[in-house]
Amino acid sequence: MVEPHLLHNAVLSWYEDNARDLPWRAADATPWGVLVSEIMLQQTPVVRVLPVWHEWMERWPTPKDLAAEQPGEAVRHWGRLGYPRRALRLHACARAITDEHGGEVPADHATLLALPGIGEYTAAAVASFAYGGRHAVLDTNVRRVFARAVRAEEYPPTATSAAERRLAESLLPELGAARWGVAVMELGALVCTARAPRCADCPLAQVCAWRLAGKPPHAGPARKGQTYAGSDRQCRGRLLAVLRAAHGPVPKAALDVVWDDAVQRERALDGLVADGLAEALDDDTYRLPHA
DNA sequence: CAGCCGTGGGG
DNA sequence: TCCCCAAGGCT
Helix, strand or coil: CCCHHHHHHHHHHHHHHHCCCCHHHCCCCCHHHHHHHHHHCCCCCHHHHHHHHHHHHHHCCCHHHHHCCCHHHHHHHHCCCCCCHHHHHHHHHHHHHHHHCCCCCCCCHHHHHCCCCCCHHHHHHHHHHCCCCCCCCCCHHHHHHHHHHCCCCCCCCCCCCHHHHHHHHHCCCCCCHHHHHHHHHHHHHHCCCCCCCCHHHCCCCCCCHHHHCCCCCCCCCCCCCCCCCCCHHHHHHHHHHHHHHCCCCEEHHHHHCCCCCHHHHHHHHHHHHHCCCCEECCCCEEECCCC
């Protein structure tokens, strides 16, 4: 394996010249802004997050501002980012921060991890990017870069392994860990991409184990492909879009028209209610959640 | 822990 | 066109 210093210098130097000018990385970005960006960016491309993040920061500049709203407003202004449960959890997160942490986003990894919607990755990212903490930030980009550069494999394993964590922590510099983390992530996002990696532009090309091995294709079974058309997820999306567009309770008939299969439609609607994304009122109308 | 949870753009 | 997948988390 390559000397960590060599890796650090190559990646950090590349980042110096190629980092995107993203608003949540700006000097005036708040920990709250960083947290909101991290939740929005889960499974969602940067270009789609940007306009929604700006709107949220203007509307709810602090956790307290969001905490004062109904949860349904968070879901409404989530727009079409997808996985709307994230909006619900972010709202719950804002209330927990307001009620239990004096309105300040925690800097401690374990404290962050205990908040709704914040898992291992997001806790590390916020502690690192917002507060300069020293944590291994293991997202899909970082895992892919390490899989290739160090393990000579095209893709990392399905689930994050203990070996991956050990490697990431062993590569963590004593100083500047936060910048290192965001730099590796950026490299994975812009150069060491999943499909058509731009090895010609990669600062690690000369030391990348995967490239030096001739870029062997991923061995083993292909990853699970989930069909979306006709799925409960698509149905839920249709139903929730109706509730977001309406600024009050909608009659059930307005929901019935967006999906033909009544059995599936009822199941999806029940699911939305069970998840807290929708509320059923007494008069057989539905709306975004209040609480 | 494998499956579920949205959405839209690029190859 | 169709398929892949994009800063995950939760059960």
